[in-house]
Amino acid sequence: MGNASSMLTQYDIEEVKQHCDNLFSQQEIVSLYQRFCQLDRNAKGFISADEFLSVPEFAMNPLSQRLLKMVDGLNFKDFVAFLSAFSAKASVEHKIGLIFRVYDSDGNGKISFNDILEVLRDLSGAFMSDEEREKVLSKVLKEAGYTRESYLTLDDFIKVFGNSGLKMEVEIPID
Amino acid sequence: MDTPGNLKTSSSEFDLDRPNIEDYLPSGSSIQEPHGKLRLRDLLDISPTLTEAAGAIVDDSFTRCFKSNPPEPWNWNVYLFPLWCCGVVIRYGILFPVRVLVLAIGWIIFLASYIPVHILLKGQDKLRKKIERCLVELICMFFVASWTGVVKYHGPRPSMRPKQVFVANHTSMIDFIILEQMTPFAVIMQKHPGWVGLLQSTILESVGCIWFNRSEAKDREIVAKKLRDHVRGADNNPVLIFPEGTCVNNHYTVMFKKGAFELDSTVCPIAIKYNKIFVDAFWNSRKQSFTMHLLQLMTSWAVVCDVWYLEPQNLRPGETPIEFAERVRDIISVRAGLKKVPWDGYLKYSRPSPKHRERKQQSFAESVLRSLEEK
Numbered sequence: 001m002g003n004a005s006s007m008l009t010q011y012d013i014e015e016v017k018q019h020c021d022n023l024f025s026q027q028e029i030v031s032l033y034q035r036f037c038q039l040d041r042n043a044k045g046f047i048s049a050d051e052f053l054s055v056p057e058f059a060m061n062p063l064s065q066r067l068l069k070m071v072d073g074l075n076f077k078d079f080v081a082f083l084s085a086f087s088a089k090a091s092v093e094h095k096i097g098l099i100f101r102v103y104d105s106d107g108n109g110k111i112s113f114n115d116i117l118e119v120l121r122d123l124s125g126a127f128m129s130d131e132e133r134e135k136v137l138s139k140v141l142k143e144a145g146y147t148r149e150s151y152l153t154l155d156d157f158i159k160v161f162g163n164s165g166l167k168m169e170v171e172i173p174i175d
Numbered sequence: 176m177d178t179p180g181n182l183k184t185s186s187s188e189f190d191l192d193r194p195n196i197e198d199y200l201p202s203g204s205s206i207q208e209p210h211g212k213l214r215l216r217d218l219l220d221i222s223p224t225l226t227e228a229a230g231a232i233v234d235d236s237f238t239r240c241f242k243s244n245p246p247e248p249w250n251w252n253v254y255l256f257p258l259w260c261c262g263v264v265i266r267y268g269i270l271f272p273v274r275v276l277v278l279a280i281g282w283i284i285f286l287a288s289y290i291p292v293h294i295l296l297k298g299q300d301k302l303r304k305k306i307e308r309c310l311v312e313l314i315c316m317f318f319v320a321s322w323t324g325v326v327k328y329h330g331p332r333p334s335m336r337p338k339q340v341f342v343a344n345h346t347s348m349i350d351f352i353i354l355e356q357m358t359p360f361a362v363i364m365q366k367h368p369g370w371v372g373l374l375q376s377t378i379l380e381s382v383g384c385i386w387f388n389r390s391e392a393k394d395r396e397i398v399a400k401k402l403r404d405h406v407r408g409a410d411n412n413p414v415l416i417f418p419e420g421t422c423v424n425n426h427y428t429v430m431f432k433k434g435a436f437e438l439d440s441t442v443c444p445i446a447i448k449y450n451k452i453f454v455d456a457f458w459n460s461r462k463q464s465f466t467m468h469l470l471q472l473m474t475s476w477a478v479v480c481d482v483w484y485l486e487p488q489n490l491r492p493g494e495t496p497i498e499f500a501e502r503v504r505d506i507i508s509v510r511a512g513l514k515k516v517p518w519d520g521y522l523k524y525s526r527p528s529p530k531h532r533e534r535k536q537q538s539f540a541e542s543v544l545r546s547l548e549e550k
Contacts, residue, residue: 057230059526062539063224102225103219127537128540132544136543140217141215160215168226170229173233
């Protein structure tokens, strides 16, 4: 019956706030901490893949397996840092950076044709064939001035997304 | 387009009994590609899917259904604190022992009459059943008394006649005790371990209760058959089903299993709403055992609740069992002031079927292919 928010001191909150570049307010962090404790059912200090998948809305997401690799085993600070890309205050570059990391599964800082193809495979499942996916991707890459062999870097991503409004915001419920 | 069709049939085959979440969720996925020419930017933009995932991590309606919501503490106040301390002393030092005593007396009376009746009246089934029914009602009354249950029953008492099924929303096993003290229902329930299981298999068997194991698919068929036979019998106790299949925190209702609505009988809805002024009656079976839950109730001031016996409903012509179940859920939710969520309560025990993800993938693939054709 303990009140979860009472376990966070002001120092903790400030530390977390700094870690996520002040993208969340104190109230939001307290809220996120309650949610974190709720998902971390065994109070291990991190949320396991299994616990993430116990949220059906998350388990149903086509990218859930890919995201799990990024969020599995995060402590609270890193959990908040991950979510900070979804804050309304986060910059477009920050948001694009997260999208880039989703594509860049091996973390080498550049994205190959196959990296994109794999995300497309997650998104379309059995409803598109491999040939169709390759065809679509080669076509749009060519139109954007890239080839099958070219690697995309974060800067390329920022250029591709440009200033066209990227809507990637999640409101933290505060009760 | 052969593959999608195949996938659909194969996945729908193995969960016939499962309510179909799609039937309840608003149609249309949030993954929407803009019409017109497909550009690299559009293809790379996975932000809607990511936003959905992050939204689910931050908050989701499913977990909310099973969250215990302790009432706001009001006692941390210099003036009220001494009073609250007195309350604690009275609740734990006086009320609790008295309640244990009441319950013990109840059990002694119950067992002292139940065992002889059960053994001696072997020949006269009708009389024996009648007495046993009364005794089960009696012990339930003792249970309710042991938490100073303040229960207000609204509407006409249930009658005993064939071809009717009672359905209620489910918050805790005490739902059953509260309903049972008025009418001897035969209930369909999950088989529990420990002393509760012992009660189930010995005493409650005599009121015609049916037990099953949630995880056993075979049990499901047996239960369905037993249920059908039971409903037809004229002299049987009315059947009570908690169609949610799991305890919900009394703020939400999850989807109703359609089993209770396919019996070709009248469905009588019962709405139960607990007042959380003294204690939260939600049994969070993951966090506490039933014994701990009972102790919590027995050390509180009182369990306050309202029970409404609502108007019996019949399947309307042209209505599917799922629509019927939804209509009854509506009636119960409105009466008890609960919010409806489009989730299957069994997701507490298993993962959602791949079907739901496939649906999203299909809409994505279709929009990409469409814009490819448009050129």
